[in-house]
Every structure is written in structure tokens, then in C-alpha cells.
Amino acid sequence: MADPLATLTHPPVPKSKLRNWSATYNCAPSLFFAPVSNQEVALVLTEAAKRGKKVRAVGLHNSPGPVWHSDEWLVSMRNFKQARFEAGKPRHAILGAGLSLREANPILASHGLSLPTVGSLPDVTVGACFCGPDHGSSAFHPIVTASAKACTIVLPSGEIRRIAVGEDLFRAAGVGLGALGIVTEVEFECDEAFGLEFTMTRIRLEDYLDDNDSGKKLFELARSEEYVKLWYYPCPTWSPSSPNTVLWRAKRTPMPPPRKEHWSVPYTAKLMHILHGLAYFTTTYLFPALQPYLNWIMFWLLASSLPKTQTLRSYEAQTMDCGYAQLVDEWCAALPAPSSPPSVTSSSKSPASPGAAILRRLVAYLNSREGRSIGMHAPVELRFSLNRGEDFYLSPGAPYGRLLGREGGRDEENDLMLWIEPIIYRPLNLPTPARFYRFTHFLEDLLRSYPASRPHWTKAHFPTPERELLRMWDAERVEAFRRVRKEQAR
Ligand SMILES: Cc1cc2nc3c(=O)[nH]c(=O)nc-3n(C[C@H](O)[C@H](O)[C@H](O)COP(=O)(O)OP(=O)(O)OC[C@H]3O[C@@H](n4cnc5c(N)ncnc54)[C@H](O)[C@@H]3O)c2cc1C
Structure with a gap:
């Protein structure tokens, strides 16, 4: 029977080399994917589940690491660079997870919009910014991730879901380091450009x-x-x-x-x-x-x-x-x-x-x-x-x-x-x-x-041991995160 992965637009690359920004971490994932659609991301995730492989998303791999491991499959978001603006939502922008803020900020500006805060590094992808957390510096605004109001996520089962503020899954996926699934686009609420x-x-x-x-x-x-x-x-x-x-x-x-x-x-x-x-x-x-x-x-x-x-x-x-x-x-x-x-x-x-x-x-x-x-x-x-x-x-x-x-x-x-x-x-x-x-x-x-x-x-x-995790966030939050994650992994 033909390998379903052979139907992908870009065939996966074995052992491609990945180095983080500060050159403190190298990894060579067993397969590196660059899907072009939600359906292709879903295909990668379902195939990984069948073959018992762990999958992780990667943006510009600027994080210090070790976030990724060599025996995993890595899914790059480099082909998710769309930006959409809906007429009924004047201050909202729907940005592809692979857009970097260096690319996204001028696009937002051309539509008369700005994110209320951004961090120091423009070379961070929208997906990582949402799963991060990314923060700038203002006593009047929360972290950058807080401007996200909805997102599209592909769950480990291959299900493609649109989730929004108020939903448990959204609360777990935001700042969840990709542990819930792969985020392909994020809807931000912006301010008027300033x-x-x-x-x-x-x-x-x-x-x-x-x-x-x-x-x-x-x-x-x-x-x-x-x-x-x-x-x-x-x-x-x-x-x-x-x-x-x-x-x-x-x-x-x-x-x-x-x-x-x-x-x-x-x-x-x-x-x-x-x-x-x-x-x-x-x-x-x-x-x-x-x-x-x-x-x-x-x-x-x-x-x-x-x-x-x-x-x-x-x-x-x-x-x-x-x-x-x-x-x-x-x-x-x-x-x-x-x-x-x-x-x-x-x-x-x-x-x-x-x-x-x-x-x-x-x-x-x-x-x-x-x-x-x-x-x-x-x-x-x-x-x-x-x-x-x-x-x-x-x-x-x-x-x-x-x-x-x-x-x-x-x-x-x-x-x-x-x-x-x-x-x-x-x-x-x-x-x-x-x-x-x-x-x-x-x-x-x-x-x-x-x-x-x-x-x-x-x-x-x-590393943050379990005991500290429960103390730093309080056990109820950690349990809620784990419950949501377990439900999606089924
Ligand atoms: C020089 C420098 C300056 C920095 N300055 C700041 C700062 O001012 N403020 C701040 O908050 N941070 C700062 N950072 C940290 C930076 O914002 C994060 O490291 C950010 O995650 C890097 O973006 P990336 O696209 O390279 O993400 P990656 O390193 O590629 O990924 C980060 C994490 O997000 C996950 N992920 C990425 N995309 C997705 C997706 N689409 N779906 C699900 N999971 C995903 C990855 O699996 C990984 O766990 C800085 C980092 C550097 C190197």
C-alpha cells in the first residue's frame, strides 16, 4: 500500500539539521515536515500516531532549547504565512502561525493596526508567540499572548478545530508549548496603529x-x-x-x-x-x-x-x-x-x-x-x-x-x-x-x-519538578491543563 506521507506537497526530509539562535542547542529530527494546509498537518499527526512517533511544531527555532529532540518528527510552520482581515471585526487580524512578527507588524500597520505590546525579538513566529508566552514591557498590558482571541488548532487525532476565548481547550493551548496540538493560525485583537x-x-x-x-x-x-x-x-x-x-x-x-x-x-x-x-x-x-x-x-x-x-x-x-x-x-x-x-x-x-x-x-x-x-x-x-x-x-x-x-x-x-x-x-x-x-x-x-x-x-x-509546578501555578490549574490535554489525546 502507498505511504500516505508520499501525498504531501513537500516530502519530509530525514535528519535535517536545526540549530537555535544562540547556538546552544542542535537537533536532527528523524523527519522534518513543511505542510501547506491544515489537512496536511492532520495527515502528519495521524500518521505519527499510527507509527508511535512524537510530533512537535517549530517556528524559527529561536528558543534556547532543548525544546525538540532528535527522535521526533518536527513540523515547520514556514508555509503558514497568510494574513486575513474580516470586515465584521475591524480590529481583528487572523495571522498564519508561520508569520514572524518582523513580517506581521508591517502588515498590521498597513491595515492601521498594532499589537498593544511586543517583545524585544521580532524573529518570533505567531504560533510560538501564542504557545510561548511572549511578553513585552507594560504595566498596563498583559503578555502579548493575551491579545489572541481565537486560533485554529490541529489536534493529535487529526481533528481541525477553531477555538476561542472562554473555551477550556483555548486556555490550555495558549502558553501550552504546543502540547495540545499544532496551531496553524491565530486571531489577534489589535489596537489602532500607534x-x-x-x-x-x-x-x-x-x-x-x-x-x-x-x-x-x-x-x-x-x-x-x-x-x-x-x-x-x-x-x-x-x-x-x-x-x-x-x-x-x-x-x-x-x-x-x-x-x-x-x-x-x-x-x-x-x-x-x-x-x-x-x-x-x-x-x-x-x-x-x-x-x-x-x-x-x-x-x-x-x-x-x-x-x-x-x-x-x-x-x-x-x-x-x-x-x-x-x-x-x-x-x-x-x-x-x-x-x-x-x-x-x-x-x-x-x-x-x-x-x-x-x-x-x-x-x-x-x-x-x-x-x-x-x-x-x-x-x-x-x-x-x-x-x-x-x-x-x-x-x-x-x-x-x-x-x-x-x-x-x-x-x-x-x-x-x-x-x-x-x-x-x-x-x-x-x-x-x-x-x-x-x-x-x-x-x-x-x-x-x-x-x-x-x-x-x-x-x-x-527543570521544574512536579512539586514546584503545583506550587507555582496551584494544583487546580495544573490538573485542569492535564485534564484538557488528556481529553484531546484520546
Ligand atoms: C535574542 C532573543 C530575544 C528574545 N526576546 C524576548 C522577549 O523580549 N520577550 C519574550 O517573551 N521572549 C523573548 N525571546 C524568546 C522568544 O520569544 C521565544 O524563544 C520564541 O518562542 C521564539 O520564537 P520561534 O518562532 O523561534 O519559536 P520556536 O523556538 O520555534 O518554538 C517555541 C515553542 O513553541 C512551540 N511552537 C512553535 N510554533 C508552534 C505552533 N504553530 N503550534 C504549536 N506549538 C508551536 C514549539 O514547539 C516550541 O515549544 C527572545 C529570544 C531570543 C533568542
């Missing part, structure tokens, strides 16, 4: 952290403009009041024309990458003790030109050139609205603001003798998202009222998540020295020791 006027200034991070960890000053800083993020440079300073952090704040403006880059920009960027790479090579592999001083120089090279204001399209302002290969670990922690601190019961000795407490201890560690000896790279990126407006079962941004011991699991309107992302560069793609893994161990132990802190699923992190 620009951002952003201003960069210098501050001292410690001025926004208080000894009793109320989180009040940090919370107020996060809400001081619609979009706020911070880059903290662990480095020695002239005095206890000298700045060590760049504060990036942006407010909405009417949509400006697209950015026109001077011809020299790519060459200057290339030169900067080379200089940056050489400097980091020296401190990472030869003289780690010099790293805090290099951070100091990097900070002042940037800070001496501040304050600086610029207006760009929203997606141009929020995304950035991420430079060269990095090992990143990212977690988020609760930054509750200070007006309504969590009740502290005898069983939970939680500070009012776990996010602020974690950050204070992290800064203290980085400035300690032990922390300095690691030679942590700069910057440590700090971002915010609203802890309301999405309710995917396993989302890091899911409500945390119950985890903080609040009465009846009450969630507050303005609660935030603080995202903490140390960046460890990999100059010349050389292996990362062990001391940086000691640092990520320290960071994760610190985060895990507080309630309501959770890993970013598509960034590198150490």
Missing part, C-alpha cells in the same frame, strides 16, 4: 528598592508611563548615589512613517558587535575580575548620551537588535499593587512584594564579593506586565492571588509581574564558563524560594 515616543534616562536601581520590600516605589516606577523597562548594569559606582541603570519609558503618539535607516547603520552595528565581542571575550575567558569595570564603561558609553528622546512606530521602538548569541534565563515574580498588599498568614511569611524582595537580594548578591567574582554580564533586563487580562492555564502571567495567601484567592486589578532576565553573552559562540551556571542556579533558587514566581517557558531554565 507610535511610541520613548525617552531613556539614567537612574540608580537601589533608589526604587526599599528595605521592607513593599515594592511601592518599583510599582510606581513601572506605572509612570504606559511602557517602561530597565537595564541594570552591575558595576562599581563613584558614590552610593551614582546611577547604574537605564530607564526606558514610552508614551503613545500618532503613527509615524516607518524608520529610515542611514546606509551606515548596519556597518556601525557590525563594528560595535565586533568590539563588544572582543571586550566580552577578554573578560569572560581571560580576566573575569575586569567584568564589573567593563559593565561600568558600557553603562557610561550609553548613559553619557542620555537623556535621549525618539519617536518610532510602536513595534520599531519595542523590538531591538539583540546583538550576538546569548544564554538567557528569564523568570517573572509577583509585584502586587501596594494599595492592597497580600495578607500575610502564619503559614506564609511572604514579603508584601516578592518581586521587589527578589530584586533587592539579586542586586545585593551581584554587588557582593561572590557576585562580583562571577563577572556577571550587563545589562540585567527588568520588564513588567499586567497580571490580568489573560487566563491561560500554564501562563507565567496567570493570576496569583491565591499563591500570596490572599483571602479567597482574590486578584487585584493592577497587580503586576516583574520579569527578570540576566543576559550572558557568548562571545565567538564559545562554551559558557561554569561560573555563569552557578549564577543561574543562585538566581533560580532565589526565585523558587518565594511564592508566585514562574519561569518563562521558552527561555533556558533548570
Whole structure:
């Protein structure tokens, strides 16, 4: 009998090589598929079920990994690049799962639309953005995934389903890392297209952290403009009041024309990458003790030109050139609205603001003798998202009222998540020295020791044991996710 897979438009490729963005992970799936329709995705999934094969979707394989494995079948979404706009839904866009945000953002703009927030990396596919989670930085908007209102998913049985907000399956598939099925298109609710006027200034991070960890000053800083993020440079300073952090704040403006880059920009960027790479090579592999001083120089090279204001399209302002290969670990922690601190019961000795407490201890560690000896790279990126407006079962941004011991699991309107992302560069793609893994161990132990802190699923992190999963999301959510997944796998 003929092999049903032979009917696919593009025959599967055996052992094709796949490498992630930071070159920290390689894999060669046993078969690599590039279907062109929902029906072809369904065929791959049903054939895999018959042959006992595991299948996973892949976007631009930028995630740190190990998300994929060599004995699996991989399904690329590269042929799902359609964009549809329905007359009856003026602010909705239905985007193919294989479109990258680099491609999707200008398409949305040409229809007078913008996503309310986007992350720093434009090379993320719509499918990964939905299954991710992807987040930008705004205390007034939840993670990017929250803008998704419906999607088309092909289930392991081969059934093609359209699912939407309010359905259990949608709550499980969003931020579900593709564990429920393969998403082929996502319907987003957008805002009217807008620009951002952003201003960069210098501050001292410690001025926004208080000894009793109320989180009040940090919370107020996060809400001081619609979009706020911070880059903290662990480095020695002239005095206890000298700045060590760049504060990036942006407010909405009417949509400006697209950015026109001077011809020299790519060459200057290339030169900067080379200089940056050489400097980091020296401190990472030869003289780690010099790293805090290099951070100091990097900070002042940037800070001496501040304050600086610029207006760009929203997606141009929020995304950035991420430079060269990095090992990143990212977690988020609760930054509750200070007006309504969590009740502290005898069983939970939680500070009012776990996010602020974690950050204070992290800064203290980085400035300690032990922390300095690691030679942590700069910057440590700090971002915010609203802890309301999405309710995917396993989302890091899911409500945390119950985890903080609040009465009846009450969630507050303005609660935030603080995202903490140390960046460890990999100059010349050389292996990362062990001391940086000691640092990520320290960071994760610190985060895990507080309630309501959770890993970013598509960034590198150490495994989350069952016990911790149940604690971080609360057992009810995890059970609900598993129940829905089991129902679909039947
Ligand atoms: C330099 C850099 C900067 C970054 N900046 C940010 C940031 O600012 N904010 C942020 O939140 N993240 C950020 N990230 C993380 C990034 O958003 C994620 O790694 C994202 O998943 C990458 O997109 P991708 O298309 O390469 O996904 P992939 O790496 O290909 O896939 C990611 C996961 O999604 C699953 N998946 C992908 N498509 C589908 C689909 N159609 N159906 C079902 N499952 C699917 C895959 O199986 C995999 O588990 C950054 C990453 C890098 C490398």
C-alpha cells in the first residue's frame, strides 16, 4: 500500500539539521515536515500516531532549547504565512502561525493596526508567540499572548478545530508549548496603529528598592508611563548615589512613517558587535575580575548620551537588535499593587512584594564579593506586565492571588509581574564558563524560594519538578491543563 506521507506537497526530509539562535542547542529530527494546509498537518499527526512517533511544531527555532529532540518528527510552520482581515471585526487580524512578527507588524500597520505590546525579538513566529508566552514591557498590558482571541488548532487525532476565548481547550493551548496540538493560525485583537515616543534616562536601581520590600516605589516606577523597562548594569559606582541603570519609558503618539535607516547603520552595528565581542571575550575567558569595570564603561558609553528622546512606530521602538548569541534565563515574580498588599498568614511569611524582595537580594548578591567574582554580564533586563487580562492555564502571567495567601484567592486589578532576565553573552559562540551556571542556579533558587514566581517557558531554565509546578501555578490549574490535554489525546 502507498505511504500516505508520499501525498504531501513537500516530502519530509530525514535528519535535517536545526540549530537555535544562540547556538546552544542542535537537533536532527528523524523527519522534518513543511505542510501547506491544515489537512496536511492532520495527515502528519495521524500518521505519527499510527507509527508511535512524537510530533512537535517549530517556528524559527529561536528558543534556547532543548525544546525538540532528535527522535521526533518536527513540523515547520514556514508555509503558514497568510494574513486575513474580516470586515465584521475591524480590529481583528487572523495571522498564519508561520508569520514572524518582523513580517506581521508591517502588515498590521498597513491595515492601521498594532499589537498593544511586543517583545524585544521580532524573529518570533505567531504560533510560538501564542504557545510561548511572549511578553513585552507594560504595566498596563498583559503578555502579548493575551491579545489572541481565537486560533485554529490541529489536534493529535487529526481533528481541525477553531477555538476561542472562554473555551477550556483555548486556555490550555495558549502558553501550552504546543502540547495540545499544532496551531496553524491565530486571531489577534489589535489596537489602532500607534507610535511610541520613548525617552531613556539614567537612574540608580537601589533608589526604587526599599528595605521592607513593599515594592511601592518599583510599582510606581513601572506605572509612570504606559511602557517602561530597565537595564541594570552591575558595576562599581563613584558614590552610593551614582546611577547604574537605564530607564526606558514610552508614551503613545500618532503613527509615524516607518524608520529610515542611514546606509551606515548596519556597518556601525557590525563594528560595535565586533568590539563588544572582543571586550566580552577578554573578560569572560581571560580576566573575569575586569567584568564589573567593563559593565561600568558600557553603562557610561550609553548613559553619557542620555537623556535621549525618539519617536518610532510602536513595534520599531519595542523590538531591538539583540546583538550576538546569548544564554538567557528569564523568570517573572509577583509585584502586587501596594494599595492592597497580600495578607500575610502564619503559614506564609511572604514579603508584601516578592518581586521587589527578589530584586533587592539579586542586586545585593551581584554587588557582593561572590557576585562580583562571577563577572556577571550587563545589562540585567527588568520588564513588567499586567497580571490580568489573560487566563491561560500554564501562563507565567496567570493570576496569583491565591499563591500570596490572599483571602479567597482574590486578584487585584493592577497587580503586576516583574520579569527578570540576566543576559550572558557568548562571545565567538564559545562554551559558557561554569561560573555563569552557578549564577543561574543562585538566581533560580532565589526565585523558587518565594511564592508566585514562574519561569518563562521558552527561555533556558533548570527543570521544574512536579512539586514546584503545583506550587507555582496551584494544583487546580495544573490538573485542569492535564485534564484538557488528556481529553484531546484520546
Ligand atoms: C535574542 C532573543 C530575544 C528574545 N526576546 C524576548 C522577549 O523580549 N520577550 C519574550 O517573551 N521572549 C523573548 N525571546 C524568546 C522568544 O520569544 C521565544 O524563544 C520564541 O518562542 C521564539 O520564537 P520561534 O518562532 O523561534 O519559536 P520556536 O523556538 O520555534 O518554538 C517555541 C515553542 O513553541 C512551540 N511552537 C512553535 N510554533 C508552534 C505552533 N504553530 N503550534 C504549536 N506549538 C508551536 C514549539 O514547539 C516550541 O515549544 C527572545 C529570544 C531570543 C533568542
